[in-house]
Amino acid sequence: MKRSDRLIGLTNYFINHPRERINLSSITKKYEASKSSISEDLDILNNMFIYEGIGTLKRTPGAHGGTAYIPFFDKGQSRKCISNLCEKLEDPERILPGGYLYMSDLLGDPKIMNEVGKAFATAFANKKIDAVVTVETKGIPIAYALANFLNVPVVIIRRNLKVTEGSSVSINYVSGQSQRIQTMVLPKRNLQPGLNVCIVDDFMKAGGTITGMMNLLEEFDAKVVAIGVLAESIAEGHERVINDYMSLIQLKNVNEKAKKIEVYLGSYFH
């Protein structure tokens, strides 16, 4: 097989298997090429991945070594995409009762979700993350987009348990400004204890939902090493109950009556 063909096959493989180590002999076998040829291929791929702003190939020497594609995306490209998203969110027709924002159309777009996943994967690239956790429903596509790049599983906390999945841990928590008591449930077999986890969600106001998730995760001895929210709503005079998180979009002065809203890039871009 020609080098040009191998490079196409290898690009497809690495893009579809982020953070998965493959050893040199598997590649030489698949493409019937010498180790030195494949080694040169990997150099070419690495340089081009860096040029395109999509990450690097990490090569580990030794008998158990191999090559893994580590996604790390150009911040300029993220900024461009999220800025586009900000513009769309500025539409006053999106303002919902309670200071929420209609985002279902954007959350339903797999391409936008991929861009959101890329930004978080880059922001958290150097953290050791074993699983991405979210609570149903709207944070789910963000969780999968991120988990895909990190090559880790997604764990979904439920609002209520329909079918018994064995013993579960549940907590009650007070949801943000609505002050309503809500429930979260996670079956024990869905998350093994002692993992490093990343929490993601679509929207954060006071942070009650994320605090609830953190409390529930404590019961699983999980260590929350990263928190990412797509959009946070910042209201003057309201204090956050959590501090250490990353946002891609910030909403300020959401005014239901005047139908006005200010949308900015979030903390990832500051």
Add this chain to the structure above:
Amino acid sequence: MKRSDRLIGLTNYFINHPRERINLSSITKKYEASKSSISEDLDILNNMFIYEGIGTLKRTPGAHGGTAYIPFFDKGQSRKCISNLCEKLEDPERILPGGYLYMSDLLGDPKIMNEVGKAFATAFANKKIDAVVTVETKGIPIAYALANFLNVPVVIIRRNLKVTEGSSVSINYVSGQSQRIQTMVLPKRNLQPGLNVCIVDDFMKAGGTITGMMNLLEEFDAKVVAIGVLAESIAEGHERVINDYMSLIQLKNVNEKAKKIEVYLGSYFH
């Protein structure tokens, strides 16, 4: 830029932009290459995509023409992956009360979801689909995986409406063998009327949930052109309320008491 570098960049572009047409001049501009060079690149890419079993490049001539990557995945590779999944599902520890099966760990694996998305994208490649519809919660990752390959949005039907998203359509339906009355809700602005839609879900027994979705979608004048379920449970003496669907996995003779289950490849592979 060398051909080898361009091929890497173009592979990355096409894999990440399925079914999105790009015109030749955008490519020549980006890579500062002649039209004839890029045209040769596209031939090389197309041949290698076919060789790797991941689809083809579809080229449309003319002023508004261009090239789009049409994903179409090798059925042998799908069979291998779904067979693996079947083996995992055969574990009697997975049997849940009511004849359901514990699948959350598999649904939480983004790589497995991608494989499921690939199979459905191939099965439905020749249908004109405008949106993928599912009902929360477990069908969501399947919907996104498929929608990603089809380059269409995902619409999620909710079990209940927490925050008002404007006027909604809701229906009550009887859920399968449990004979419980359940609700489904879809805000009107989440789905424009008259679209061709594909329904997906993780699990089907009698088909009550999918019938519910179909009834709700009628209110949006949507035409259901395809239905895909990851796993269907076939019980003797039970009749399906829907017929025209595609499954990847079939469960037979789920026996809670004897802790036995038979798992087969679904109708896609027949």
